[in-house]
Amino acid sequence: MDEGLAAGSSADFERLLRANAHSMLRFADFVLHDRSAAEDAVQEAFMIAWNRRQTLREDSAFVPWLRTIVLRECLRWRRRRFLQVLGLSDRVIAPATSDPALQVDLGRAVRRLSPAQRAVVYLHFFEDQTLNQIATELRLPESTVKSRLYEALRRLQRALPGYGPSNAGEQA
Amino acid sequence: MTVLEDRLKRYAAGRADGVSTSDADRLVTRALTRPRSQARWTRHGLNVAAAVALSLLLIAGGIVLEGQLVARRTAAPPPGAGPLPPVPNEIVNLDNESQAGEFVTPFRLKDAKILPPAYRWTLSQGRALVLETSSFCSTVTIHVVDRSTGRDVRPAVTLPDCYGNPVVLPGTRVLLAHEHATDQRSQNLGVVSYDWSLGRVVRNYPDVSMGVSGGLLSGDATLLYTINPDASSTGLEITDLTSGARVAHLDVAITQVGLNAGGIALSPDGRTLYVNEGIRLRTFDARTGKAGAVVDFTMPRPSPAAWLPSWLSITADAKEGFEAGRGIAVDPTGRWVAALSIDDPSVAGIWVFDTSGSIHVARHIPEPTRSRQAGFRGVAFSRDGTVLYALYVEAQQGSIDVIAPETGRFRALANSRFSDLLGIARVDPAP
Numbered sequence: 001m002d003e004g005l006a007a008g009s010s011a012d013f014e015r016l017l018r019a020n021a022h023s024m025l026r027f028a029d030f031v032l033h034d035r036s037a038a039e040d041a042v043q044e045a046f047m048i049a050w051n052r053r054q055t056l057r058e059d060s061a062f063v064p065w066l067r068t069i070v071l072r073e074c075l076r077w078r079r080r081r082f083l084q085v086l087g088l089s090d091r092v093i094a095p096a097t098s099d100p101a102l103q104v105d106l107g108r109a110v111r112r113l114s115p116a117q118r119a120v121v122y123l124h125f126f127e128d129q130t131l132n133q134i135a136t137e138l139r140l141p142e143s144t145v146k147s148r149l150y151e152a153l154r155r156l157q158r159a160l161p162g163y164g165p166s167n168a169g170e171q172a
Numbered sequence: 173m174t175v176l177e178d179r180l181k182r183y184a185a186g187r188a189d190g191v192s193t194s195d196a197d198r199l200v201t202r203a204l205t206r207p208r209s210q211a212r213w214t215r216h217g218l219n220v221a222a223a224v225a226l227s228l229l230l231i232a233g234g235i236v237l238e239g240q241l242v243a244r245r246t247a248a249p250p251p252g253a254g255p256l257p258p259v260p261n262e263i264v265n266l267d268n269e270s271q272a273g274e275f276v277t278p279f280r281l282k283d284a285k286i287l288p289p290a291y292r293w294t295l296s297q298g299r300a301l302v303l304e305t306s307s308f309c310s311t312v313t314i315h316v317v318d319r320s321t322g323r324d325v326r327p328a329v330t331l332p333d334c335y336g337n338p339v340v341l342p343g344t345r346v347l348l349a350h351e352h353a354t355d356q357r358s359q360n361l362g363v364v365s366y367d368w369s370l371g372r373v374v375r376n377y378p379d380v381s382m383g384v385s386g387g388l389l390s391g392d393a394t395l396l397y398t399i400n401p402d403a404s405s406t407g408l409e410i411t412d413l414t415s416g417a418r419v420a421h422l423d424v425a426i427t428q429v430g431l432n433a434g435g436i437a438l439s440p441d442g443r444t445l446y447v448n449e450g451i452r453l454r455t456f457d458a459r460t461g462k463a464g465a466v467v468d469f470t471m472p473r474p475s476p477a478a479w480l481p482s483w484l485s486i487t488a489d490a491k492e493g494f495e496a497g498r499g500i501a502v503d504p505t506g507r508w509v510a511a512l513s514i515d516d517p518s519v520a521g522i523w524v525f526d527t528s529g530s531i532h533v534a535r536h537i538p539e540p541t542r543s544r545q546a547g548f549r550g551v552a553f554s555r556d557g558t559v560l561y562a563l564y565v566e567a568q569q570g571s572i573d574v575i576a577p578e579t580g581r582f583r584a585l586a587n588s589r590f591s592d593l594l595g596i597a598r599v600d601p602a603p
Contacts, residue, residue, distance in 0.1 A: 011327045014200070015173075015206060017200050017203075017204075018196075018197055018200045020199075021193075021196035021197055021199060021200045022191065022192075022193045022196035023196075024196070025191050025195060025196040025199060026187075026188040026191045026196075029187060029190070029191050030184060030187055030188070031189070035190070035191075039195070039199055042196075042199050043199045043202055043203045044203075046199060046200055046203035046204070047204075050203065050204060063367065106179055106180070107183065112223075121180065121182055121184070125177060125180045125181040125184055126181065126184035126185060126188060153176065153177070156176055156180070157176055160176065160179075169384045
């Protein structure tokens with residue numbers, strides 16, 4: 001981040017926001033597993049980030065700072081939706097894949113995870129972040145990240161018994 | 173990497189591929205072009221507004237509740253509420269049956285001391301009127317004396333027949349009830365206007381009957397209110413002193429004045445005539461005699477005076493000297509009216525009415541004891557209207573109770589020589 005951002009430069013901040021928007025939307029989509037909800041949450045998060053841009057003092061902290069806001073808005077969206085008597089349908093956006101049946105099973109299993117667990121899963125398996133990096137980015141203790149990831153995998157393995165370690169070589 | 177982890181990675185990548193860069197960029201544009209912070213602040217604003225509205229509602233409810241409690245406390249103060257009333261630096265002049273009728277007994281409040289007798293009927297220029305009657309009241313000698321020396325300042329004038337119950341008019345005239353009395357009976361001859369500076373009767377009002385209670389004069393001295401004891405039904409008459417004509421005859425239930433509750437009084441603005449019937453207070457238009465509100469001597473709820481000392485109770489005997497101007501009093505501001513009841517235990521005591529808004533009973537002060545020899549015998553307000561004086565007499569002693577009309581709190585100024593007192597004649601400032 002350049003010096004202008006720390007000084008509250010709107011143009012620089014917007015540029016950084018656009019540079020990370022795609023990553024944040026994919027993150028939110030995975031956490032919520034609802035494209036429409038993800039877009040709402042990300043847009044809200046971007047507005048919050050914009051209004052709070054003056055509070056950002058460290059250039060290197062932009063992505064974790066934004067990630068935290070996006071995740072918080074995702075969780076808030078979940079709570080709002082829980083309170084809605086007639087919520088939006090939890091649409092599943094089937095990702096492009098060569099094995100649709102497999103992806104649907106996996107998708108169902110992932111959707112049973114909590115958003116917080118999905119956030120850790122996404123950062124670890126899609127963005128290849130280490131536990132330490134995830135902990136830094138989400139401002140969580142590393143032990144918490146580790147337990148969330150462990151619990152997520154355990155639940156997925158329980159839901160998908162065919163994805164055992166013995167098949168690792170074949171699938172890899 | 174396990175199969176699951178591999179699948180998971182591919183699943184995440186596949187899902188991420190469904191999210192285009194343009195979608196993300198569009199979100200940024202929407203977020204930044206949308207009125208910034210508007211939606212959020214709108215939501216927060218609504219929350220704040222709702223919280224403020226709820227708070228105001230709760231506060232308003234609290235104010236209303238507190239107001240009701242305050243009003244209730246004001247209407248019926250709990251025992252000991254409010255400060256004790258001040259004792260004005262005034263002299264309450266009392267009627268005393270053991271002394272001649274032209275004198276009153278001054279009682280100085282500051283030290284609860286009885287002073288030497290004072291003249292009852294005071295005139296202008298430091299003078300006083302003294303009526304000296306012969307036996308059977310066949311003649312009356314009228315003296316005009318200096319109040320400080322007691323000496324005649326004019327030659328005394330002797331008139332045939334009986335004259336009494338003076339009503340002092342502005343200037344040099346007084347109204348006198350005129351009777352022809354023998355040892356067997358008396359005959360009402362009306363009222364005369366006597367000019368004490370000239371020493372003679374200057375006008376007759378033969379159709380006006382002024383009983384033992386005397387009369388009440390309007391503020392501008394044009395109307396005379398009298399209780400006619402000779403009427404077939406005791407009535408109150410209003411006479412125009414200029415024309416001599418009767419303005420109105422009011423059929424009110426004042427029975428025998430001097431034996432039962434009675435009394436008439438005017439509001440300070442002269443518009444309202446109050447008549448104390450002993451069990452109710454009646455109001456009339458003081459100019460026309462048109463009847464107004466009637467308020468019974470009943471409390472709309474349990475008496476707020478119940479907290480008064482236990483010795484405040486009821487007497488059951490008639491009181492002598494219960495006359496117009498003694499059984500009722502109006503404070504100089506016109507807000508309070510105090511009236512003595514008849515001796516029926518259900519209503520006995522002083523009834524204080526609040527005339528602010530519609531006239532209503534504000535307080536009932538029961539009589540202190542049930543003794544037949546005890547009871548309230550007169551009421552009057554201080555000259556500034558802040559306190560009510562009530563003469564209370566027992567068999568061997570009595571007191572002037574100084575009462576705050578708003579709270580009912582009082583001070584009892586006792587004196588052992590109060591047993592012969594009949595009522596309150598007037599209130600004067602202390603020198």
